[in-house]
């Protein structure tokens with residue numbers, strides 16, 4: 001099968017980890033990796049890789065010319081992965097559309113069709129722009145969705161807290177914290193159909209670096225949750241997480257669904273593949289593997 005040619009815009013933590021993953025893909029080929037400075041660690045890394053293995057990277061253009069490189073090389077790709085910042089995405093998305101490219105947006109903006117591959121890959125593939133929301137949304141939304149499937153309108157409130165290592169959050173992630181909260185909450189509202197929710201992100205500077213973990217809880221109103229309802233919830237969640245693990249292998253439940261009075265709590269952990277940063281940075285993997293799954297699905301259907 002012929003691979004779909006892609007461009008990655010943004011050469012920071014997310015962009016660089018994504019590039020390593022795309023080089024393993026049977027369906028995607030990256031032809032352009034564009035940032036704004038050759039001092040960027042991602043561009044430095046791939047300049048060195050290219051010198052070591054010219055054959056493997058022969059089609060990969062490395063550029064520090066930002067969005068101008070996308071315009072100049074637009075005949076070389078059909079899909080753009082935007083790994084910059086929400087502000088920059090807002091500035092550029094009209095241009096991406098003018099270039100008539102499929103867009104997979106990894107910045108937390110409100111543009112595009114929200115995509116959580118385990119829940120809606122098929123329907124969002126129809127949209128020209130897919131929005132991967134945030135790392136916290138990729139881990140909490142499947143749990144929140146399952147809560148709403150079992151307890152329906154009895155779900156009164158959902159709160160999710162993700163903790164990631166400070167080292168894995170680049171400057172753009174830090175600039176985007178308000179957008180992260182807004183877009184993660186928007187995704188929970190949409191997928192779980194719950195009006196009241198709260199998303200929290202904790203950048204933990206501890207050393208040794210900590211793994212990505214997400215705790216999601218729901219307040220269930222009305223009649224007391226029965227044992228059989230809890231068991232149905234556990235069963236459905238297990239099957240959704242096992243589907244999610246097909247594209248994010250290091251994701252798992254680490255605290256089984258627990259009921260404390262009317263509060264149902266689930267805790268997950270994501271261990272990364274160690275493609276760019278070491279395995280503690282599962283936050284890069286959970287969104288990048290989701291983005292690769294969305295790109296590969298598009299390639300297979302094209």
Ligand SMILES: NC(=O)c1ccc[n+]([C@@H]2O[C@H](COP(=O)([O-])OP(=O)(O)OC[C@H]3O[C@@H](n4cnc5c(N)ncnc54)[C@H](OP(=O)(O)O)[C@@H]3O)[C@@H](O)[C@H]2O)c1
Pocket residue numbers: 009010011012013014015034035036037039040041042065066067083084085086088106107108134135164168169170171172173176283284287
């Ligand atoms: N890190 C995470 O855990 C995570 C998870 C999910 C989603 N995200 C989202 O992914 C995006 C990137 O996050 P990150 O942690 O990878 O941040 P980052 O390391 O700061 O990466 C952002 C990249 O964009 C580049 N950039 C900034 N302005 C540019 C311009 N005008 N033209 C071209 N390139 C430009 C930066 O260049 P320089 O290298 O020269 O600064 C940097 O390489 C953010 O929107 C974030 O919210 C992050």
